[in-house]
Amino acid sequence: MDYKKTKAPTTTVTRNLNEIDNVTGNIYETVAIISKRANQIGSELKEELNRKLEEFASYTDNLEEVFENREQIEISRFYERLPKPTLIAVQEFQDDQIYYRKPEIEGTE
16 A cells, blocks of 8 residues: 555544444454554555665765765655554544454354
8 A cells, every 4th residue: 555645644633432443343452453554554664664765875884974865864754754654554444444354253153
């Protein structure tokens, strides 16, 4: 998924718990689903950021020298302005874009 085009808010939003747990019927289960998805999103964003920063990396033998690379700074700033993974995950959950299953229910059928 392209997280750059998400319509998730960039700041914290007060949410109605009754609306969030309507789907699962249990707020703790909902939080577990959202947190697992937020971890996935965070990992994907981190890998993507590291790949992009590697393109501009300059390796030197002298550790005292610090190079200010404008491209790296701009890429980092862009990713800092993106909504946090938790906010993206909550938005995906509310838009029914997260697939989840309950293994304990599936095993009894």
